Amino acid sequence: MQKKYIVRLTDEERQQLREVIKKLDGSRQKVRRAQILLKADIAGSHWTDERIAEAFGCRTKTVENIRQRLVERGFxxxxxxxxxxxxxxEKLLDGEQEAHILALRLGAPPNGYAHxxxxxxxxxxxxxxxxERISHETIRRTLKKTG
Structure with a gap:
């Protein structure tokens, strides 16, 4: 099957990717994207998507998405x-409100409830x-943070 998104890197882009990989410059995702782009380059290694996915422990769809992003959005x-x-x-609760919630949680539950x-x-x-309003998920995050 012919690929829809072909990776064609310039010499400067290849060099930049090699530097990212060599120095492990940036996040883990950035290094992985650099490795995938280098291996997918038509003028370079030109590996298949399956081989790239196997080498870097990702799915072939991830490789396809990176190819597509390069073509559509740029290097x-x-x-x-x-x-x-x-x-x-922004933070939904201030420290005083968090303290009230924690104190409430540590106190006895209302009548008719075990906890x-x-x-x-x-x-x-x-x-x-x-x-004024708050979700149970915000309460969960607050209690987990104070843990």
């Missing part, structure tokens, strides 16, 4: 990964007016 974004379009969510569930805690926190 820099493929190597370094895409930047987030929106920044991470605090995450959903019960989230309802109680809203009922007490600590926050």
């Amino acid at each position: 820099e974004e493929t190597l370094n990964g895409a930047r987030r379009s929106t920044p991470p969510i 605090w569930s995450l959903r019960l805690l989230s309802r109680k926190v809203v009922e007490l007016g600590l926050v």
